[in-house]
Amino acid sequence: MSKLALLGGKPVRTKIFPQSNTIGEEEKRAVMNVLDSGNLSQYVGSWNPDFFGGPMVRQFERDWAEAFGVKFCMAVNSNTSGLNACIGACDIGPGDEVIVSPYTMTAGAIAPLIYGAVPVFADIDEDTFCLDPESVSSKITPRTKAILVVHITGHPTDMDPIMELAREHGLKVIEDCAQSPMGTYNGKFVGTIGDVGIFSLNYHKHIHTGEGGMIVTNNPVIAEKVQLIRNHGEAVVEGKKTMDIWNTYGFNYRMTEMEAAVGTEQLKKLPHLLDERISRAEHLSEMLGKLPGIIPPVVKEGCRHVYYIQAFKFKKDIVGVSRNTFIDAMKAELPPMVLRESTPIIGCGFAPPLYLQPIYQQRLHKCSFNCPRYEGEVSYDRGICPVTERMFFDEVFTHEYMRPSFSWDDIKDVTDAYYKVYENVADLKEYEMQKSVPV
Ligand SMILES: *Cc1c(COP(=O)(O)O)cnc(C)c1O
Secondary structure, three states: OOOOHHHOOOOOOOOOEOOOOOOOHHHHHHHHHHHHHOOOOOOOOOOOHHHHOOHHHHHHHHHHHHHHOOOEEEEEOOHHHHHHHHHHHOOOOOOOEEEEOOOOOOHHHHHHHHOOOEEEEOOEOOOOOOEOHHHHHHHOOOOEEEEEEEOHHHOOOOHHHHHHHHHHHOOEEEEEOOOOOOOEEOOEEOOOOOOEEEEEOOOOOOOOOOOOEEEEEOOHHHHHHHHHHHEOHHHOHHHHOOOOOOOOOOOEOOOOHHHHHHHHHHHHHHHHHHHHHHHHHHHHHHHHOOOOOEEOOOOOOOEEOOOOOEEEEEOHHHHOOOHHHHHHHHHHHOOOEOOOOOOOOEEEOOOOOHHHOHHHHOOOOOOOOOOOOOOOOOOOOOOOOHHHHHHHHHHEEEEOOOOOOOOHHHHHHHHHHHHHHHHOHHHHHHHHHHHHOOO
């Protein structure tokens, strides 16, 4: 049995993993055509046909709407701006509460704050890490306006009970699908189940345009509002004869023609890229699932998991060392990935529970928690979402070794590394004990 790299042994692999590059000749040609045309963005912020952007943006929106089977699709320049636009389009404002997940990327809870509303954190399900409908139900108050679900890691949220709660209480449901394009729940694409869905096209996502976002809805009122918020709505409502101008003050959330051209080509590749990802993830789940105490991702019945990241649970009582020590040992055995040298492709959990960030702890926002119109009392205390805290601090670890750029030989190195670390747990235990002894 060879010595662990963390303890001075030879790592399983030193050759850097290949870049996850989905950009090819098709995207290059599409961008060159845009550059040749000289029209890099056709948007104008006044009421005329160019208010809706140029030919590539509109083409990309049509293609995306068709692929996801929705009536309306609006391209924006990020998922973050998309979240903001959707909160605005759902008429959310000061005094309102939006139920959000604490176990996601930071933008998911900031969007309500932008409109002066209060994010209320519900806890997550311990198998899927998505919002737990029971916890959501317990957080509903007369001030709740919407539920912002996040299909985190690529696994769908349990949408039936969420939609049931929304119907019962008259709430909007906004779906953050940044990590779950073409994930499905009972045969439906996530993003098309609630009132509106948002997808990310940033560099790290399944497919990308550098930066970008796509919004889908079947609701014409939401679609129109998103278009107004995307492009200086206040300047347009008069010419457009918009009656309801609540929250239609606009931003510049416009996508350029070049990104749209890249996106059109990327979308064509998405189904194949998902298959490649899922087959790698399933293999890794099978191999690692053989190690007692390492629990591969659950895929709930009726769901398609698209693995933006692969999240495992780690039972330290069974393995014999803490998750953090185990992951430190894994990091020492394997190299990073090309163009991702500074961010390891394996890590502990996702992000810390969002309510622990200073903005919530110190309530550094004048018009939301502290708004005179806000009659509620929201808590951001440690302990409000015990499952999230247990997952983040003790149990979950994630990796991205299932990316389509990983060859089966690369993946063999990955499983070898896991097995090597696992077989040397006794050494790790000793290392952990020595580390904890004060000197
Ligand atoms: C990536 C991501 C975002 C942000 O997307 P951008 O396009 O970078 O703004 C939001 N939510 C989740 C869950 C994400 O993974």
